[in-house]
Amino acid sequence: MISNRKMISINEDLCNGCGECVPSCEEGALAIVDGKARLVKDIYCDGLGACLGDCPTGALKVIVREAEDFDPEAVTNLLKSQGRAVPDHLPSAESLRLDDKPAGGPKPMGGCPGAAMQSMTPCGQANIPMASPGGGSALSTWPVQLRLVPPNAPFLQNADLLLTADCVPVAMPSYHSEYLPNRVVVMGCPKFDNQMEYVEKLAGIITENELKSITVMEMEVPCCSSMTAILSEAVKRAGKSVNTVRVTVGRNGNVLETVPLQF
Numbered sequence: 001m002i003s004n005r006k007m008i009s010i011n012e013d014l015c016n017g018c019g020e021c022v023p024s025c026e027e028g029a030l031a032i033v034d035g036k037a038r039l040v041k042d043i044y045c046d047g048l049g050a051c052l053g054d055c056p057t058g059a060l061k062v063i064v065r066e067a068e069d070f071d072p073e074a075v076t077n078l079l080k081s082q083g084r085a086v087p088d089h090l091p092s093a094e095s096l097r098l099d100d101k102p103a104g105g106p107k108p109m110g111g112c113p114g115a116a117m118q119s120m121t122p123c124g125q126a127n128i129p130m131a132s133p134g135g136g137s138a139l140s141t142w143p144v145q146l147r148l149v150p151p152n153a154p155f156l157q158n159a160d161l162l163l164t165a166d167c168v169p170v171a172m173p174s175y176h177s178e179y180l181p182n183r184v185v186v187m188g189c190p191k192f193d194n195q196m197e198y199v200e201k202l203a204g205i206i207t208e209n210e211l212k213s214i215t216v217m218e219m220e221v222p223c224c225s226s227m228t229a230i231l232s233e234a235v236k237r238a239g240k241s242v243n244t245v246r247v248t249v250g251r252n253g254n255v256l257e258t259v260p261l262q263f
Contacts, residue, residue, distance in 0.1 A: 006047030014059035050223035069093035151204030190226035202234035
């Protein structure tokens with residue numbers, strides 16, 4: 001079936017054929033052909049952009065176009081024929097179609113009360129009993145989902161921003177005690193959410209506020225590295241540099257790497 005959906009687009013003028021994107025595509029949709037990255041077949045591409053963060057020249061981007069439906073069975077057969085591991089969860093063709101979905105994704109009906117901006121006192125500063133020996137919540141602002149935080153939110157001014165891939169707090173027991181205190185957190189999934197929406201939102205946040213620093217936290221899995229690529233594009237659009245550090249977290253919750261970034 002042909003439908004409108006997100007697909008990877010490759011700018012051949014920018015592509016240098018390095019091949020960094022190929023192993024990042026868990027579905028095997030990319031290959032180097034005649035010295036350039038190519039999309040092998042539309043049916044192998046889920047359009048979710050796990051490969052974006054590994055392209056050093058910015059040749060890859062996600063666009064919306066008509067394409068054959070993503071085929072999980074074909075992907076499974078391809079990967080098995082290549083001796084590669086098959087991902088535990090492949091999206092269905094139906095979940096990737098945009099034809100029957102409102103532009104920009106579903107809109108909340110009448111506004112969600114839970115999205116109202118709020119500054120809060122962390123548990124440790126509010127005499128609230130801690131439920132566990134590990135301590136309580138260090139969350140000081142709301143909302144936390146990047147798509148819900150307006151660029152002009154008062155708590156963003158002069159903030160240390162903690163840009164977090166949303167699997168990180170689940171994997172990392174020390175997230176609240178080591179990284180969240182005195183930071184403003186915004187979070188989302190760079191694989192399944194709208195990446196360009198994130199780029200625009202972060203560019204607005206950087207433009208409208210004097211941020212002290214940005215800490216971007218990602219999981220070690222390839223699809224998570226897109227968060228750094230999203231931030232890099234946002235900084236470029238804002239035309240304004242901010243001291244930035246990337247923290248890479250392992251599946252078992254340990255910190256694998258902490259490195260300063262220069263965009």
